[in-house]
Amino acid sequence: QSALTQPPSASGSPGQSVTISCTGTSSDVGDYNYVSWYQQHPGKAPKLMIYEVSKRPSGVPDRFSGSKSGNTASLTISGLQAEDEADYYCNSYTGNNLVVFGGGTKLTVL
Amino acid sequence: EVQLVESGGGLVKPGGSLRLSCAASGFTSSSYSMDWVRQAPGKGLEWVSSISSSSSYIYYAESVKGRFTISRDNAKNSLYLQMNSLRAEDTAVYYCARKITIFGWYFDYWGQGTLVTVSS
Numbered sequence A: 001q002s003a004l005t006q007p008p009s010a011s012g013s014p015g016q017s018v019t020i021s022c023t024g025t026s027s028d029v030g031d032y033n034y035v036s037w038y039q040q041h042p043g044k045a046p047k048l049m050i051y052e053v054s055k056r057p058s059g060v061p062d063r064f065s066g067s068k069s070g071n072t073a074s075l076t077i078s079g080l081q082a083e084d085e086a087d088y089y090c091n092s093y094t095g096n097n098l099v100v101f102g103g104g105t106k107l108t109v110l
Numbered sequence B: 001e002v003q004l005v006e007s008g009g010g011l012v013k014p015g016g017s018l019r020l021s022c023a024a025s026g027f028t029s030s031s032y033s034m035d036w037v038r039q040a041p042g043k044g045l046e047w048v049s050s051i052s053s054s055s056s057y058i059y060y061a062e063s064v065k066g067r068f069t070i071s072r073d074n075a076k077n078s079l080y081l082q083m084n085s086l087r088a089e090d091t092a093v094y095y096c097a098r099k100i101t102i103f104g105w106y107f108d109y110w111g112q113g114t115l116v117t118v119s120s
Helices: none
Strands: A009-012 A018-023 A035-040 A047-050 A064-069 A072-077 A086-093 A099-101 A105-109 B003-007 B010-012 B018-025 B033-039 B045-051 B058-060 B068-073 B078-083 B092-100 B106-110 B114-118
Touching: A009 A018, A018 A086, A018 A105, A035 A064, A035 B106, A047 A064, A047 B106, A072 A086, A086 A099, A099 B033, A099 B045, B003 B092, B018 B033, B018 B092, B018 B114, B033 B078, B033 B106, B045 B068, B045 B078, B045 B092, B058 B068
Parallel strands: A009 A105, B010 B114
Antiparallel strands: A018 A072, A035 A047, A035 A086, A064 A072, A086 A105, B003 B018, B018 B078, B033 B045, B033 B092, B045 B058, B068 B078, B092 B106, B092 B114
């Protein structure tokens, strides 16, 4: 099971928007609307930010949004804030009950 | 309030064994699949194992198959990971996570993690 592909780093200034991509295959991201995104601050547990491609759990700011096109899912953070600086991981259903994560993207708020 | 609390981590020599536990509270754990996910120092998330709500379905990553065993005790709201034949590359923070698999596929709650260090 290959990991999903994410850029290792991304950055943006406060108030700007940034988009993080997550590329899979036609067997995972491309075949199911079950992509989720997790935020992880240093030394902390991951936190669910987006599920089922574009849904936000209660309490997650609407600055966070998700989308998908073909085999690539994206997480967009608008109105960047300092507290958004963290690592972000994507995850997708693979159809065989095995779990695959992206390699992670370190977001820096300049 | 949903809480997941891992325990059992520590320092173990290569070839040794360790048993991790995850205590669940704030929800009926018997209704959910549960997973173990680990994170080596400075690395990304790596899925380890899954167990369905009734323990009927169990899955492992290739990297731990044959060495790790996942189990659960729904009466005690607890999840376990028995780790045998440990290797240096198993050094990581181990998280338990609740997985939504009905009308969705995602991890909605995570524990704080427990550190396993495999070193001589």
